[in-house]
Amino acid sequence: MLDNTRESRRPRRRLSLTASGRELAPAISLRRTFREFWPDTRGLRRLFVAGAFFAVLAALCEVAAIRLFGHITDEVLTTKQLAAFWAPAFAWLGLAAIAGATSFAGSYLTALGAERFLLTLRDRVFAHLQTLAPDFSENRRLGDLMARLTDDIEAIEELVGSGLVKAFTTVVSVIFFAGAAFFIRWDLALLTMALIPAFLVVSKVFAGRFRTAAARERASNGAMNSVLEEGLANQPLVQAYNRQEAESRRLHREGGRWLRANMSQAWLSGLYGPAVQVIETVCLIVILGFGAWEITAGRLTLGGLLAFAAYLALLYPAVQGLGEMALTVSQAAAGADRVIELLRGRPTVTDAPGAVAVGRSRGLVSFEKVGFAYPGRGRPALQELSFSAVPGQVVVLTGPSGAGKSTIAKLLLRFYEPGAGRILLDGVDIRGLTRRSLRENVTVLHQETLLFSGSVRDNIAYGRPGASLEEIIGAAEAAGVHDFVKLLPQGYDTPVGQRGRLLSGGQRQRIAIARAILRDAPVLVLDEPMTGLDEGTVEQVMRPLRRLMAGRTTLLITHDLRHVPEGARMVHVDPVPRVDRVRLKRVGFQPHTARLSAPP
Numbered sequence: 001m002l003d004n005t006r007e008s009r010r011p012r013r014r015l016s017l018t019a020s021g022r023e024l025a026p027a028i029s030l031r032r033t034f035r036e037f038w039p040d041t042r043g044l045r046r047l048f049v050a051g052a053f054f055a056v057l058a059a060l061c062e063v064a065a066i067r068l069f070g071h072i073t074d075e076v077l078t079t080k081q082l083a084a085f086w087a088p089a090f091a092w093l094g095l096a097a098i099a100g101a102t103s104f105a106g107s108y109l110t111a112l113g114a115e116r117f118l119l120t121l122r123d124r125v126f127a128h129l130q131t132l133a134p135d136f137s138e139n140r141r142l143g144d145l146m147a148r149l150t151d152d153i154e155a156i157e158e159l160v161g162s163g164l165v166k167a168f169t170t171v172v173s174v175i176f177f178a179g180a181a182f183f184i185r186w187d188l189a190l191l192t193m194a195l196i197p198a199f200l201v202v203s204k205v206f207a208g209r210f211r212t213a214a215a216r217e218r219a220s221n222g223a224m225n226s227v228l229e230e231g232l233a234n235q236p237l238v239q240a241y242n243r244q245e246a247e248s249r250r251l252h253r254e255g256g257r258w259l260r261a262n263m264s265q266a267w268l269s270g271l272y273g274p275a276v277q278v279i280e281t282v283c284l285i286v287i288l289g290f291g292a293w294e295i296t297a298g299r300l301t302l303g304g305l306l307a308f309a310a311y312l313a314l315l316y317p318a319v320q321g322l323g324e325m326a327l328t329v330s331q332a333a334a335g336a337d338r339v340i341e342l343l344r345g346r347p348t349v350t351d352a353p354g355a356v357a358v359g360r361s362r363g364l365v366s367f368e369k370v371g372f373a374y375p376g377r378g379r380p381a382l383q384e385l386s387f388s389a390v391p392g393q394v395v396v397l398t399g400p401s402g403a404g405k406s407t408i409a410k411l412l413l414r415f416y417e418p419g420a421g422r423i424l425l426d427g428v429d430i431r432g433l434t435r436r437s438l439r440e441n442v443t444v445l446h447q448e449t450l451l452f453s454g455s456v457r458d459n460i461a462y463g464r465p466g467a468s469l470e471e472i473i474g475a476a477e478a479a480g481v482h483d484f485v486k487l488l489p490q491g492y493d494t495p496v497g498q499r500g501r502l503l504s505g506g507q508r509q510r511i512a513i514a515r516a517i518l519r520d521a522p523v524l525v526l527d528e529p530m531t532g533l534d535e536g537t538v539e540q541v542m543r544p545l546r547r548l549m550a551g552r553t554t555l556l557i558t559h560d561l562r563h564v565p566e567g568a569r570m571v572h573v574d575p576v577p578r579v580d581r582v583r584l585k586r587v588g589f590q591p592h593t594a595r596l597s598a599p600p
């Protein structure tokens with residue numbers, strides 16, 4: 001029978017995990033899983049229908065071939081009439097060729113539908129994650145998200161794509177093989193069919209347990225994936241702190257949990273096979289005994305009995321396949337739960353109805369009594385913060401660690417909405433602007449320089465897709481990148497390595513400045529741009545930075561006041577004081593405000 005699901009084409013074990021490692025995602029019903037993912041099969045249903053059609057044709061050919069086999073036994077082997085052999089033999093050969101071709105077409109079309117479904121669904125989940133605040137991904141383990149976007153999505157495909165084709169073709173095959181058996185001897189067929197419910201009862205008993213085991217396997221597998229990802233990504237830290245053995249032990253511990261979860265699955269699968277086989281053997285013995293009786297009484301031919309047994313030999317695996325499908329569905333549903341959980345994540349900020357797409361702004365930024373608390377955090381990160389910045393001006397946001405300085409950048413980009421007060425761009429409340437157009441106007445240089453693993457040129461061009469090579473080189477020259485790029489083995493095409501690790505900190509920072517120059521947004525937010533750079537490198541970075549800041553509105557977040565440009569305005573951001581909330585209500589809280597002071 002046709003087995004064209006992805007499950008049959010890849011290893012059974014999959015990596016998957018949840019936010020907290022072994023924590024299981026909530027179980028969501030099968031119906032809700034279909035409601036969520038069925039729309040993703042739009043445009044692919046014709047492929048699945050064609051795949052099922054060819055698979056059914058292949059099954060029909062098998063039915064006819066067995067009929068010919070019975071005919072050859074009775075008309076050629078029993079009667080020893082060799083002349084009667086050739087016609088059915090050639091017909092059998094023809095059927096085998098058709099069965100082969102239709103089986104291939106069925107598998108191919110179903111696989112095509114399955115792969116396209118994966119492409120669509122992965123794109124959808126990834127696009128959804130892009131609409132969420134970056135903290136959504138940052139608060140989760142990367143390995144977990146990776147597993148959900150790969151293995152769990154495949155599990156869903158097995159449920160609503162190729163899984164459906166398999167279910168349909170299996171049911172049709174069962175009907176064909178059972179029908180053919182009935183055609184030979186209805187009473188004998190009825191006798192053997194009576195045992196079919198036993199297969200279904202066994203699979204039902206196993207399915208529930210299998211689902212729990214599968215969910216546990218996915219979660220523990222995911223936890224192991226996270227340990228692997230973290231251990232490899234933080235290798236310099238691991239080795240510098242001599243934590244290799246500890247990391248290996250951690251991996252071994254998670255691997256052990258995964259092993260146990262897998263073993264409980266293997267235990268169930270291992271038990272399921274023999275349980276089904278016992279029922280199957282009982283059926284065959286009953287048929288052979290009854291068949292022998294009927295042949296002796298002259299009511300059944302040998303060809304009839306052999307064809308009957310051949311139909312049953314195909315029927316039972318098909319029935320067993322139906323039962324196993326319940327197990328596959330259980331496993332797939334465990335993955336679906338985890339993807340649905342991601343899709344339920346709601347963006348913290350959306351465009352307001354009637355939001356305006358602003359063009360290039362002048363760059364006038366104002367914070368007016370802005371207050372904000374991160375979701376789930378009782379204590380505000382910012383309270384009554386007010387300042388403004390005009391084009392050509394550098395406003396230095398300084399204050400102790402945890403005072404909320406980086407939060408200012410997140411609010412300006414509208415990753416979050418302030419709980420109180422408002423933020424204005426050119427005098428317009430940014431809540432009335434589309435996020436896309438707002439972000440076109442703001443460039444942030446992060447504390448940790450963020451680079452992709454492409455070439456130097458790709459990383460600079462990220463600032464403005466479609467920029468010409470001349471523009472890229474112009475930005476690189478202004479940022480002091482050109483000098484060191486000339487010395488790299490492949491110039492601008494040199495790969496920068498994962499997160500730019502093949503470059504020095506200063507070189508990475510200058511590439512980020514070139515990217516910002518190319519982007520040419522009127523508002524610039526520099527979040528601790530000198531972190532981790534030595535004095536010599538700071539000088540190399542400061543020059544292009546000054547060029548970048550010229551004529552723009554710059555918010556410079558820094559602890560280090562040594563490199564504050566002349567004429568900059570200081571805004572001290574003080575941490576929101578810890579106040580007993582009950583007392584705060586009774587006494588009335590005097591909020592702190594940002595203090596403005598003259599340049600140093």
Ligand SMILES: Nc1ncnc2c1ncn2[C@@H]1O[C@H](COP(=O)(O)OP(=O)(O)OP(=O)(O)O)[C@@H](O)[C@H]1O
Binds near residue numbers: 381401405
């Ligand atoms: N995603 C988040 N979820 C919940 N709380 C957060 C989140 N990000 C920051 N915080 C909290 O908000 C407060 C302000 O954080 P923020 O990063 O803005 O401080 P900062 O002044 O930039 O600190 P530093 O100078 O050390 O970078 C801190 O108490 C921090 O723990």
